Amino acid sequence: MSSNYPLPSKAALVQQFVGKTLKDIPLPAAVIDIAAVRRNCQRMSDAVKDLGFDFAPLVNVHKTAEIASLQIGDDPEQARILATNLSEVENLLPLFLEHQKEGKQVNVIYGVPVAPSQVERIANIARILGRRGGIIRLLVQHASQIPLLQQISRLSGYPVYVYIHVDVNDEPCGVRPGSQPFQDLFSQIERIVLEAPMSIIGPGLYCHLEHRSFMLDPTKLIGPLTQQLSGLLKASPVQNIRFSINATAAIFRVSELLTGEPDDENRESVNALRETLHSISQADSFIEVRDGDYVLMDLNTLARREVLGLGKAASPDLRDVALTILTEVCCIYTSRGQSGLILEEDDRGEALITIGSSTLGEKTSQDYGGYGVISHWNIAPGLRGALDVFRSFHASSVTPECAVLKWDGPLEFVPQLQLGQRLRVYPNDAGEASEMFGWYFVINSSLTGREDEIVDIFVRWRG
Known part of the structure; x- marks a missing residue:
């Protein structure tokens, strides 16, 4: 019966994408570490x-x-x-x-x-x-x-x-x-x-x-x-x-x-x-x-952080979240800032990304209140040591096609996003987020200096 739902050729996908990086592949994309x-x-x-x-x-x-x-x-x-x-x-x-x-x-x-x-x-x-x-x-x-x-x-x-x-x-x-x-x-x-x-x-x-x-x-x-x-x-x-x-x-x-x-x-x-x-x-x-x-x-699983040996005050280790969704900024709202306020000096406000509720779901997280958290990857190198990952952008509202990002961290750390900037989203529900994709781009974060390189393709079954 599964033959009625033919899958893409893994060999062809490997030939096309392995060796490229997260900055080269088509968007949006499901990425597995x-x-x-x-x-x-x-x-x-x-x-x-x-x-x-x-x-x-x-x-x-x-x-x-x-x-x-x-x-x-x-x-x-x-x-x-x-x-x-x-x-x-x-x-x-x-x-x-x-x-x-x-x-x-x-x-x-x-x-x-x-x-x-x-x-x-x-x-x-x-x-x-x-x-x-x-x-x-x-x-x-x-x-x-x-x-x-x-x-x-x-x-x-x-x-x-x-x-x-x-x-x-x-x-x-x-x-x-x-x-x-x-x-x-x-x-x-x-x-x-x-x-x-x-x-x-x-x-x-x-x-x-x-x-x-x-x-x-x-x-x-x-x-x-x-x-x-x-x-x-x-x-x-x-x-x-x-x-x-x-x-x-x-x-x-x-x-x-x-x-x-x-x-x-x-x-x-x-x-x-x-x-x-x-x-x-x-x-x-x-x-x-x-x-x-x-x-x-995913974030829903990680929200049970006590059982992973982390206290309530500890920052969850998002290195254990294996699935991220790679997307890009498609619009900058320079007239809006955190809580609807205008950011005076450089107009860094909310932004729109090219995935929405069809990928991120229609329910917010009970742990942090958003539809997904944005990784510090490709945002600002200084953030890695300054803030835990939950002090970042999160998807605060969604349509089926798009999501609006809002900054959760202190205003002095808010980075300026650019049109076309690639971002990685930690989803609340990994199963729901991956349903929209035919295959995963596989990276290996343990490869020092090659963390963004595509090392394999995993084709996802239908049905």
């Missing part, structure tokens, strides 16, 4: 390994095989991915086959409940992966979906693994534990597993708890993690079962908090998580966490 991607992947890998959990990275934010490969990492036994669209799995099949040739087991989770129209595509994926021992895990929320799993198994010739999608907090999706629909679903899966073990294997329990605010309090960040795990533990009618949960940003600090002595502020929440993890261990159950926001680390 591969050094930041590698740091973010390593940080998550270390955190999950310290906790003894399995990890299933999401690929829906970036939609590229190259970054997916970095997320999978160097595990000699497993290659895990969670997909939210079947086109993601289909585009990753060549990478999965490479891993299987290396002797790794490919483990794919399709994080959307199975629908009738998807049966044949899923069966084809299960057949391709199953030939070399790969598995696909599927979600169900109701007993009426079980015949779809059996049909997928018959068409592919391989068993499918099943998760019951459990709702632990009145979420929009899932089945409530302890309810009659849950009991009926679990009983039906258990019966099929006993009677026809080569069609369905499982079940595991899957939970997704939405985080509706950018909670900067680490106590509140640990809470959703504990709530998911305790909810799944209570839901499980049996021991020795796999729990799959979405990771909050707290996953980066959970290991540190669990192994150290918590302060009075965190003591209650940390102890609650410790007790839950102990109970899961006693039940011989296993925990799998999943996340995708960490890899490109």
Whole structure:
């Protein structure tokens, strides 16, 4: 099915752009700093390994095989991915086959409940992966979906693994534990597993708890993690079962908090998580966490800066934000300045850039109030040491096509922008910002003296 959405030729794009710099490429452009991607992947890998959990990275934010490969990492036994669209799995099949040739087991989770129209595509994926021992895990929320799993198994010739999608907090999706629909679903899966073990294997329990605010309090960040795990533990009618949960940003600090002595502020929440993890261990159950926001680390993700080891007063490290949108100034408003005032001496006022809400979104950040922050890149060399990056220009208002920039820093530092000046924007939401682009221009900030050079092109999947 992915063949119906042909992609640009990576080879042609590489030949055209690799070796050029950010000042040479067409605008607007999505730019990936591969050094930041590698740091973010390593940080998550270390955190999950310290906790003894399995990890299933999401690929829906970036939609590229190259970054997916970095997320999978160097595990000699497993290659895990969670997909939210079947086109993601289909585009990753060549990478999965490479891993299987290396002797790794490919483990794919399709994080959307199975629908009738998807049966044949899923069966084809299960057949391709199953030939070399790969598995696909599927979600169900109701007993009426079980015949779809059996049909997928018959068409592919391989068993499918099943998760019951459990709702632990009145979420929009899932089945409530302890309810009659849950009991009926679990009983039906258990019966099929006993009677026809080569069609369905499982079940595991899957939970997704939405985080509706950018909670900067680490106590509140640990809470959703504990709530998911305790909810799944209570839901499980049996021991020795796999729990799959979405990771909050707290996953980066959970290991540190669990192994150290918590302060009075965190003591209650940390102890609650410790007790839950102990109970899961006693039940011989296993925990799998999943996340995708960490890899490109947009402003919304970075806003949870407490869990990255930064205090509320500290400046977030935007070097970890791997995606920026390259744009240019298309208009200077010399009669307007900060808060609508005229800047007397040199008329440095607001400016307009050539990307708007179609790229930056229609919601402002809850952390700083704008639609995107402008990097100090190509603005003024002196700013790097004088101000943190949030004391800069930000996109204060947007139309679908354009955004107005406003200066946040002290007036004595405000630089004069020029018509046609190229700027890089840190977006609030990396997935939303990158949807408008067919490929990423890849740079490597660790190459001293060549930080702006295009070193690769990553083609982004459609669908």
